[in-house]
Amino acid sequence: MAIPNEKERYTYADYLKWDEGERLELIDGKVFNMTPALSKRHQQVLRELSTAFSIFLREKKCEVFFAPFDVRLMGENKKNEDINDVVQPDLSIVCDQEKLDDKGCNGAPDMIIEVLSPSSVKMDRWIKFRLYEKAGVKEYWLVDPMNDSIEVHLLNNGIFEFHGVFTKEDTISVHIFPDLKLDLHQILRTQT
Template sequence: MTIVSAPFTPQTYSPTAQTEQELAYELLSEQVWSEEAYLVFSEAFNRPMELSNGRLVVLPMPTLTHQRILKRYINLVTDWLKENNIGEVLFAPHPVRLWPGKYREPDFMFWLNENRDRMGERESGPPDLAVEIISPSNEPHDTETKFREYAQAGIPEYWIINPQARRVSVYTLDGRTFKLSGQFNSGDHARSILLNGFELAVDDLLSAES
């Protein structure tokens, strides 16, 4: 398989270079990729990407708002885990193999201690909790595609954080589909079912401050 690298470095950034980079990724997405080729390529480039049925899916780069929300969420969970040592946290970029030929990169992942054998250096199996922070350009990918796939992979709990709507939705697995456990808006405290006792203030999580 021929892998075409994108002609882009931070030192040569320009609108033209950005266009060339996106074109290169578009061409790469038309290739048929093996799992190993995907893993090698995703390690080589500082860009979030997934694999779906042999096709490379290049994700939008996270925004400042996205990263601030993710940082707060990570800090809140890790602080809670200091008193409740029930598992381990990882966050993107880290490929999760849902099933053969299907890799996704949740923004946030958590494995219970009894399932930490699913965690690997290069890739991991399905977590016990997955979190996605929605961006307007990628909303259907998180609310429809990943919503369906994470349930099929047996992930017990899925959080969808929507900064634009100022809403946090928590879903729990019911068979092979998700059911809404709670929808939390401004002024509410979002609560986890899996992490019994963990909750966070929606307004604090989605604050515009750094």
């Protein structure tokens, strides 16, 4: 079923009826089309991050998921018709297994990583930044593959605090996993 035009606001119940072939997000009841095919560089960086987290989390209770993976923010204890925010972050790390179901994550992941593309900068840096902050995501990374950098924001008393920008020369600590340190030269390496 195509997205109806007569409504301005939608819910997760509406979202479930739409074509599965389209990558859509729902923020405050408004529909956002996801970018078409992502760049090779975007995919390479996403693969390296996913691999690093997957290996680290093998023996932990947390899991890493990559898009497309529906995250129903602020959806705990709500009916589908009352959920207005459904996103597909590039990477989601979920430690509370109670939030996971066959449809994805119902609630805020512990950590979200978005890999920036030219068409997603405003969405990831502003709209999703505020949404993830409001939802209670503990750690939010913005990865810029064109500038080989990762910007880190940590939730403190309900507000994201800027923790720094890290580049290929750095090793970055993952705050929700104090014993995980990532060599950014490996994550951000240029591949042919």
